[in-house]
Amino acid sequence: MRLTATKPLAISRRAFLAGLGASGLLLGSGLSSAFANALKLDSARDLQLFASALRGPDGSYALAVVSEDGEILFQAPLPDRGHAISFDSTNGRLLSFARRPENFAVLIDVMTGGEPLVFTAPEGRHFYGHGVFSPDGRLAYAPENDFENARGVIGVYDMSGAVPSRIGEFESFGIGPHDLLLSPDGKRLVVANGGIQTHPDKGREKLNLETMTPSVTFIDTASGDLLAEHSLGSELHQVSLRHMSFDGAGDVWVGGQFQGDKSETPPLMVHLGQDKAATALEMPQDITQSLQNYVGSVEMNKSGDVIAASCPRGGKILYWDVAKRSFIGAHDVVDGCGVAPLDEGSFAITDGNGALSFGSAEDRVAQVINQTAGISWDNHLTPLGILKSS
Template sequence: MAKSSRRSFLAGLVAASAWPLPSWADLGSPAFLSAGRAPSGQDMVAGLDLQGNRLFQQVLPGRGHAFCAHPRLPHVIAFARRPGRFAHVLDCRTGKTLAQLQPPDGYHFYGHGCFSTDGTRLFTTENDYENARGVIGVWSVQDTYQRIGSFSSGGIGPHDMAGLPDGSFVVANGGIETHPDTGRSKLNLATMQSNLSYLSEEGVLQDQITLSNDFRLNSIRHLAIAPDGTVAFAMQWQGDIGLDLPLAGLHKFGTPVRLLAEDDIRWREMKGYGGSIAFDHGGTHLAITSPRGNRLLVLDTASGSIQVEHVLSDVCGVAPQAQGWCATSGTGQILTIGAAQATLLKQTQFQWDNHLVAL
């Protein structure tokens, strides 16, 4: 979509109504989104305020994984857990499902996506499993989220993706080949190679980063972006568990990759699994979770060292707030994470799922 047509689209939205466009303020300006399972057994998406109160919740057709929120409109894209094929577009004011997205035959979603900077397009990570290649699907917000194209993700197994300050985006290609016929089995561990791929909104590959052969089995999975465009990535080790292997790294376009706290034995407690990752608002510290290891680590981005280790049962979701982070767990806890301590904010009856998304 050309820039002129994007401007026309946004102008058309305004002209179509005598009232201002709806926004997140109409819902009380929720701070976070998370998937969870209610006590009834229903899978839900919920909007939370800074105190952990639910401002809204909507039923999902199955277990959710992650979400992306439109930059202005109160629309949430709720993605199925891999290898799911649903992505629902929800109007969080009314609970209405605006669109039900399905990838083409032979594809499935990977659970993540992001909007273009101007909000006119949605991008989704997908698996073309018959051809063992990663794909980014492109959907038009203007046309009720119709699919308008796709392009290569730059690797196999694109999981997370995130927008960058310059309007391009980065994709975490986890490198693991899967096929729905074999569930979540990993089919190419002998040759797998994950990467970070930097792409324009038109799908042009601008840069690509791979890890050294010693870390080839570290699957790059989840991403966070600092204010200056630095990319943090969380990894999941596909080899023998019990090694002191780093599960987090940093990269900035045009510079070498940095793996963090490479010799720290506390990585062993993470059980090889980086669940979610988030910068603080200043980009000076980084939080990474492991529900398998019941750990949340806080790292200093300048030194790369682990500053704090929190032992928290089944913790996975983490997102920045004004001071430190908010975190969620499968045991129903919502916590605030500071420089030195974790404080229980609210105990709920929800089983919070993998990711907490800041709005």
């Protein structure tokens, strides 16, 4: 089965504005009156929308919806720093997860309004910053730390009621589950077990770097059974497998973060499939040496034939040809980490300096579209769909 990027959600401009007003997010939340008027009156063009967590000029944190023009449409406050945002395209809801070791998730309905709902993982668990909705939006799956038993679990939440309700969990079959993907039919989860043991009493301290064993697991969502497990082997056991994307063929690309000696520069990009072994991918040595052993977001373009990987510590965006599994280019974006598909060939990129840029494998430099003074975009950028012009 060929996969493509999430099918664009056609969002009615009228319904979107009505939802913002009903939720109280329209006024006093970063949406300028000029841009509100532009949304109401401009019928000449469609706008792609994205969501990201951010830090504001005063140090507070928020979830924001931003257009492809780099204009922030609204902000909803978060209790602390957010990480990734999951989108329920069936019902028009956003789910923001806290950055570890904080333990909250915030559910926001941008279409119908209503107060944001804040909930936490149960006692003895905390979130890892990521989650995903089932295709119908009824369930959400969230990686969690069972920290007293040093194991990863996937919490299963019923999102159909007045408030989210945790209805179960199953093993992630590893330690430190971070990112996860859901197959389009909702039957398989792919989990990046970063391999790093942590405990909330120790903050962000990493407790098992000498023995860590990262893996990527494929899990049946109906039974919780392990379908497949892949790792890079003992020689690369300190490459923490963190963030992932499907490609157009349904294979998985993973970005790693090396936890070993800083003088070493092992490969950080990995390709695998449920029935395909994990393969570390090579890139030019000068590029590898510039990355500070850290890959952030990993995303495919809308055609499914190019993968982009952000490297905020090295200030670079990398591009890979899916069919050839080969490195095809890079350009600089200082502290750029959020990446999302923009069109058939290019990507939207957000950075810690408040900018939204466009980039592709053919570009020598990214094109800065807009920069919002005083804010810092967080690690991930989620595509929401297209705000229709009429």
